[in-house]
Amino acid sequence: MTSHSGDTPGDFGRDLLSNLYYQRGTTLESASSQDAYHSLALTVRDRLVDRYIRTAAAHYRANPRFIYYLSAEYMLGKQLDQNLLYSGTEECARRALDGLGLSLPDLVALDIEPGLGNGGLGRLAACLLDAMATQDIPAVGYGIRYDFGIFKQAFQDGGQVERPDDWAFYGNPWEFHASDDQQTVGFYGHVEPLEGVRKSWVPGEIVLGEPSHMLVPGHGTSTVNIIRLWRARASRESFDLSRFGAGQYGEAVEEIVRSENISKVLYPDDSTELGRELRLKQQHFLVTCALRDIVRRFRLRNSDWDAFAGKVVIQLNDTHPVMAIAELMRMLVDEEGLEWDRAWAITRRTFAYTCHTLLPEALETWPVALVRRLLPRHMEIIFLINHLFLREVAARYPGDDAKLRELSIIQEGAEQRVRMAHLAVVGSSAVNGVAELHSRLLAATTLHGFAELWPGRFHNVTNGISPRRFMRLANPRLSGLITERLGDAGWLTDLDRLSQLESAADDPGFRERWRAVKRLNREDLAAEVLAVTGVVLDPDALCDVMIKRFHEYKRQLLRVLHVVALYHRIRRGEVADVVPRSIVFGGKAAPGYYAAKRIMRLANSVADLVNEDPAVSPYLRMVFLPDYNVSRAQVIIPAADLSEQISLAGKEASGTSNMKLALNGALTIGTLDGANVEIRDRVGAEHFFLFGLDITGVTALEKRGYVPRMYYDRDTELREVLDTVAGYDKEIVDDLLDRDEYLTLADYRGYVDCQDEVARAWRDQESWTRSSILNTARSGFFSADRTVRDYCRDIWHVTPVRADS
Numbered sequence: 001m002t003s004h005s006g007d008t009p010g011d012f013g014r015d016l017l018s019n020l021y022y023q024r025g026t027t028l029e030s031a032s033s034q035d036a037y038h039s040l041a042l043t044v045r046d047r048l049v050d051r052y053i054r055t056a057a058a059h060y061r062a063n064p065r066f067i068y069y070l071s072a073e074y075m076l077g078k079q080l081d082q083n084l085l086y087s088g089t090e091e092c093a094r095r096a097l098d099g100l101g102l103s104l105p106d107l108v109a110l111d112i113e114p115g116l117g118n119g120g121l122g123r124l125a126a127c128l129l130d131a132m133a134t135q136d137i138p139a140v141g142y143g144i145r146y147d148f149g150i151f152k153q154a155f156q157d158g159g160q161v162e163r164p165d166d167w168a169f170y171g172n173p174w175e176f177h178a179s180d181d182q183q184t185v186g187f188y189g190h191v192e193p194l195e196g197v198r199k200s201w202v203p204g205e206i207v208l209g210e211p212s213h214m215l216v217p218g219h220g221t222s223t224v225n226i227i228r229l230w231r232a233r234a235s236r237e238s239f240d241l242s243r244f245g246a247g248q249y250g251e252a253v254e255e256i257v258r259s260e261n262i263s264k265v266l267y268p269d270d271s272t273e274l275g276r277e278l279r280l281k282q283q284h285f286l287v288t289c290a291l292r293d294i295v296r297r298f299r300l301r302n303s304d305w306d307a308f309a310g311k312v313v314i315q316l317n318d319t320h321p322v323m324a325i326a327e328l329m330r331m332l333v334d335e336e337g338l339e340w341d342r343a344w345a346i347t348r349r350t351f352a353y354t355c356h357t358l359l360p361e362a363l364e365t366w367p368v369a370l371v372r373r374l375l376p377r378h379m380e381i382i383f384l385i386n387h388l389f390l391r392e393v394a395a396r397y398p399g400d401d402a403k404l405r406e407l408s409i410i411q412e413g414a415e416q417r418v419r420m421a422h423l424a425v426v427g428s429s430a431v432n433g434v435a436e437l438h439s440r441l442l443a444a445t446t447l448h449g450f451a452e453l454w455p456g457r458f459h460n461v462t463n464g465i466s467p468r469r470f471m472r473l474a475n476p477r478l479s480g481l482i483t484e485r486l487g488d489a490g491w492l493t494d495l496d497r498l499s500q501l502e503s504a505a506d507d508p509g510f511r512e513r514w515r516a517v518k519r520l521n522r523e524d525l526a527a528e529v530l531a532v533t534g535v536v537l538d539p540d541a542l543c544d545v546m547i548k549r550f551h552e553y554k555r556q557l558l559r560v561l562h563v564v565a566l567y568h569r570i571r572r573g574e575v576a577d578v579v580p581r582s583i584v585f586g587g588k589a590a591p592g593y594y595a596a597k598r599i600m601r602l603a604n605s606v607a608d609l610v611n612e613d614p615a616v617s618p619y620l621r622m623v624f625l626p627d628y629n630v631s632r633a634q635v636i637i638p639a640a641d642l643s644e645q646i647s648l649a650g651k652e653a654s655g656t657s658n659m660k661l662a663l664n665g666a667l668t669i670g671t672l673d674g675a676n677v678e679i680r681d682r683v684g685a686e687h688f689f690l691f692g693l694d695i696t697g698v699t700a701l702e703k704r705g706y707v708p709r710m711y712y713d714r715d716t717e718l719r720e721v722l723d724t725v726a727g728y729d730k731e732i733v734d735d736l737l738d739r740d741e742y743l744t745l746a747d748y749r750g751y752v753d754c755q756d757e758v759a760r761a762w763r764d765q766e767s768w769t770r771s772s773i774l775n776t777a778r779s780g781f782f783s784a785d786r787t788v789r790d791y792c793r794d795i796w797h798v799t800p801v802r803a804d805s
């Protein structure tokens with residue numbers, strides 16, 4: 001076998017031409033740009049394959065405990081930039097391509113972004129996989145290979161329009177197909193008794209799960225893990241030839257279409273559960289394929305079921321994969337013939353569950369009737385789990401029926417429903433929230449009864465981000481400066497070393513260079529904004545960034561209100577407290593989320609208002625960059641000076657853009673919500689702009705009775721702002737005055753005054769730069785490597801295995 005591994009430009013160029021010839025069947029002279037891109041991708045991928053094979057061999061030898069990360073979403077970002085970096089071939093590829101008359105940036109631009117997620121939850125999954133590989137943790141990520149990822153966002157008359165994301169239209173060069181590792185997944189049907197609790201489920205419909213995997217390389221190590229994605233296929237007999245012969249072409253492929261629809265599209269809503277049957281099918285499809293694959297892998301080296309939980313940790317990323325608890329019980333009891341109690345002990349030890357929300361509407365429940373129809377045996381198993389669990393609760397709280405109702409996995413009412421979060425807690429050995437405040441609130445409110453019952457089961461693991469993706473790849477200039485200052489690039493895998501930048505904050509020469517980097521990054525962003533939207537940004541203006549999904553609780557509306565206030569001040573010539581700013585928005589709204597879409601439209605109208613007014617635009621420009629995704633994030637974040645983290649306290653579980661922005665030297669304006677609290681604790685209160693109600697204030701105000709109209713009556717500037725907004729959208733203003741569920745008006749004055757403080761601080765560029773450097777220097781804690789270490793220590797109890805061991 002000829003190895004594709006040399007690390008000179010000559011070797012690289014030779015392998016690229018070979019891939020062009022043998023994989024694409026063409027030559028340099030006749031290659032299309034897709035041919036060139038695919039050959040480059042394959043050449044880079046080849047350089048990771050060898051490491052992957054060695055990793056797999058080392059894992060086989062060591063037979064270690066594995067982390068199996070189950071997630072319905074992954075936001076992987078572009079692979080080419082990452083894999084060039086991780087394979088150490090960036091420079092040699094550039095030179096090889098130069099020699100062949102090809103341009104690396106042009107080909108990088110063709111790279112696809114698999115948008116297999118909605119937002120923070122999916123990106124977190126990708127950052128954790130990256131960090132696990134980087135720390136040599138034996139791990140596999142399992143997910144769904146949606147044909148269509150998160151929709152592409154465009155604006156029409158300021159409103160969001162969604163277009164399908166056929167992300168692998170030209171093929172995905174990063175993916176290995178393994179059609180012979182197919183699994184079968186059943187749906188519907190009926191249950192037949194065997195002996196005792198053991199039953200036999202006879203599904204009424206069978207779908208095939210076909211896996212493919214992508215490589216997940218670690219940085220600075222030989223380890224290459226994989227993420228395995230499943231795609232639904234109809235069985236070979238599904239095509240109805242007789243109907244086709246009779247001219248019924250649609251009917252002939254009906255079954256194929258029905259089966260393959262399961263992995264057709266990612267649900268584009270990250271908060272409210274629509275309770276659609278197809279969604280539940282997706283979940284069951286994912287967990288069945290993953291579990292069968294996990295068992296197959298377990299059996300390569302082990303046979304005794306009692307060893308299972310010692311070798312397998314299944315981390316449930318939110319409730320989407322929680323049906324796995326019932327499915328594993330079904331496999332162990334019905335298929336493997338284990339006693340219920342033994343199976344339950346194994347199951348409970350195997351699973352761990354991460355909760356990512358506090359919003360009640362995001363806590364998934366499924367109608368019992370639906371589950372019973374789609375997964376009849378699973379429904380029985382859930383009832384039995386619940387029965388045994390409630391017996392335990394009754395023993396602990398004798399006569400307390402309210403307690404039983406509160407904790408039950410089944411929610412009673414007009415329609416019985418399965419509470420997936422309750423099933424997750426009951427069936428796991430560990431439960432964690434994603435920031436200190438969030439974990440505290442989970443135990444105090446949402447999951448209070450469970451935390452009282454099993455305090456030892458509850459943990460906090462504060463989220464983290466990949467410094468490779470969000471610093472080294474996104475911000476090569478700042479990375480270069482940091483590496484120069486620290487002497488080597490080791491900080492990329494040991495992010496606490498950024499603390500060595502503390503002294504640099506007091507070095508005027510270093511500050512100057514830091515500012516120069518920010519300036520260049522703002523120029524890059526301005527170029528992108530111009531190309532995409534036609535809006536001209538001033539690269540010297542303060543770059544004020546709010547990038548996240550559109551949600552009322554995140555309060556993009558509050559951001560817009562401040563812009564309108566600034567607009568009026570500038571129009572009146574009250575510019576004493578105004579500094580030139582570029583307001584940058586990015587984020588998608590769920591297609592059916594009417595209120596969020598209204599706010600988006602308003603944001604676009606306000607952007608037009610300020611940009612088109614020659615009296616205002618020297619001070620203020622505003623742009624809504626459409627189709628926010630990981631690639632866009634990599635351009636926006638390095639340019640940011642101010643990070644908007646302004647959710648209503650108690651609503652944002654953690655946030656992760658807050659971490660990415662702080663790491664890149666943006667100062668935060670924020671509330672005491674999610675991980676903002678920990679960011680402020682670490683970077684220091686004097687380098688963080690705090691405003692707004694905290695959780696105690698929110699609770700007290702809601703208890704007193706919140707009257708939003710009062711703020712309108714008392715605050716003349718707010719009145720002017722809302723009157724302007726009413727000219728665009730009266731419904732938004734009516735809702736604010738009458739209801740204002742997220743206390744926007746209560747926090748308005750504090751926010752606007754705090755923004756004035758930001759402007760004053762910006763005027764002193766030396767001191768601002770110092771704060772910026774200190775934000776970076778003190779953000780080491782937010783590395784996903786630390787997050788993974790926390791999981792390993794508190795929940796997973798796994799040890800690294802080195803590929804070269």
Ligand code: NBG
Pocket residue numbers: 119120121124270271318356357362434463652653654655656674
């Ligand atoms: C999101 C939270 C964020 C958090 C990410 C990652 C869901 C259900 N939750 O605050 O809203 O940062 O998860 O943990 O998408």
